[in-house]
Amino acid sequence: MKVADFELYKSLLYDKSGLVITPDKSYLLDSRLTPIAKKWNYPTLDMMTLQLRAIPDPKLVKDIVEAMTTNETSFFRDTKPFTLFQETILPHMIQTRANKKSVRIWCAACSSGQEPYSLAMILKDKEAQLKGWRFEIVATDLSEEILAQAKKGIYSQFEVQRGLPIQYLMKHFTQVGETWALKDDIKSMIKFSTFNLLEDMSRMGTFDIIFCRNVLIYFDEKTKGGILARMDKQLTSDGFLLLGGAETVLGITDKFVPMPDKRGLYIKNPALQPSAPPPTSSGGFTSGLFKRT
Secondary structure (H helix, E strand, C coil), rough: CCHHHHHHHHHHHHHCCCCCCCHHHHHHHHHHHHHHHHHHHCCCCHHHHHHHHHCCCHHHHHHHHHHHHHCCCCCCCCHHHHHHHHHHHHHHHHHHHHCCEEEEEEEEECCCHHHHHHHHHHHCCCCCCCCCCEEEEEECCHHHHHHHHHHEEEEHHHHHHHHCHHHHHHHHHHEEEEEEECCHHHHCCEEECCCCCCCCHHHHHHHHEECCCCCHCCHHHHHHHHHHHHHHHEEEEEEEEEEECCCCCCCCCCCEEEEECCCCEEEECCHCCCCCCCCCCCCCCCCCCCCCC
């Protein structure tokens, strides 16, 4: 790909999605955008690029951005965040939300839905313990195409073999030919919607728990800081933020601080909330866990 063309796509992707494409990844532009050119009936990728330089069709731009978005995910990915959800976060929520019995969870950049569905299965299996509680799981992604796939809740044999415990497969899925379909009671627990993390998040409402895992790694420091600052406004004072194992808030924002010995789990910075104390010790917490340093 010509340098000038690479710069065009690099700028477009950054402006529309925050995605940072480096020259060593230029081959991805060729491999992922050639099918888009074909879909739009352009003889070559170069012809599509010429159109983008002239009067770009917003729908074409949308297709280009979606094609370049990475949608790698799996059920119970990395395991640890879901252990933290069950052993650390849920006990805290059950104690502190006992009066209203309501918890809102946001799975940002949910891709094809395995993360929110994993959370739904955990909650479903705790149904007796959580009787009378309302858990709202909101799952968003930039790509309408991947969300349409997520809403169907149908997965291949390969996809269900990646991290999904066999007991969950047998209990919450129905085999349909060579695929596996989630049962309606699990699917109904998720509210899917399109959302761009670069946008104002106020319309999303307030959340008690935010999963934003393995997506910040694709952004530069400025974009990461902006996303985290906006998420801080949407998270309750004693809420939890979960990031991917290769992601951190350190050196990017002071809005959040890591929980000691809880890799990937963050809370709001107590030093910035003098009137709102951090989560207290109980329900699986260790005394002094949130002591300021």
